[in-house]
Amino acid sequence: MRLTATTFLTLDGVMQAPGGPEEDRSDGFEHGGWSFPYADEDFGRLVTGWFGQADAFLLGRRTYEIFAAFWPLVVDAADPVASPLNALPKYVASRTLEEVTWQNTTLLEGDVAEEVAKLKEQPGRELQVHGSGDLLQTLMAHDLVDEHRLFVYPVVVGSGRRLFRDGAAPRSLTLAETTTTSTGVVVARYRRGGPLVTGSFTVEEP
Numbered sequence: 001m002r003l004t005a006t007t008f009l010t011l012d013g014v015m016q017a018p019g020g021p022e023e024d025r026s027d028g029f030e031h032g033g034w035s036f037p038y039a040d041e042d043f044g045r046l047v048t049g050w051f052g053q054a055d056a057f058l059l060g061r062r063t064y065e066i067f068a069a070f071w072p073l074v075v076d077a078a079d080p081v082a083s084p085l086n087a088l089p090k091y092v093a094s095r096t097l098e099e100v101t102w103q104n105t106t107l108l109e110g111d112v113a114e115e116v117a118k119l120k121e122q123p124g125r126e127l128q129v130h131g132s133g134d135l136l137q138t139l140m141a142h143d144l145v146d147e148h149r150l151f152v153y154p155v156v157v158g159s160g161r162r163l164f165r166d167g168a169a170p171r172s173l174t175l176a177e178t179t180t181t182s183t184g185v186v187v188a189r190y191r192r193g194g195p196l197v198t199g200s201f202t203v204e205e206p
Helices: 041-052 062-066 084-086 114-120 133-141
Strands: 002-010 056-060 090-093 105-107 126-130 146-155 173-180 186-192
Touching: 002 114, 002 133, 056 062, 056 084, 056 114, 056 133, 062 090, 062 133, 090 114, 114 126, 114 133, 126 133
Parallel strands: 002 126, 002 146, 056 090, 056 126, 090 105
Antiparallel strands: 146 186, 173 186
């Protein structure tokens, strides 16, 4: 399976609490829910299409707890997000959770990078990560993300947890697709590239 990561970002790179004020107030974050005003049909179409490509999900503890408190309550089998989330295998990477109760969920044990590498060897289309910022730091450090799907919102919040944090491994990415929703959200798919290449526009003296 390919590992794809879907992330909602502000223009200044923050991924914390896009869905609501109480989603994640850690470190005093006060701007939760910044993505809400920009939902539209374009957003729904993209999300529905991507969830339709999933064969399994990989979540960090915080995202798992948010999802598990809501999606099991959506019992409509035709719901394009709830149906795959409830029915497909889910894997949770956490050092603090002792058990998981959402159906079809497995708590990963041992080294996260090694366990995820094993999951990627299984047959299937996509192992999808949604949110899960801390987990993504580990996955990116071990070059396990095959594709980033970034929703970049036209807002600046000034503080909060970022996807690409200080100390991120330098590398290049390849743009696979980009589109813009009716509300101005830029949606871009970036696939794994290679080593970071640098240069200079300065004309060197012979």
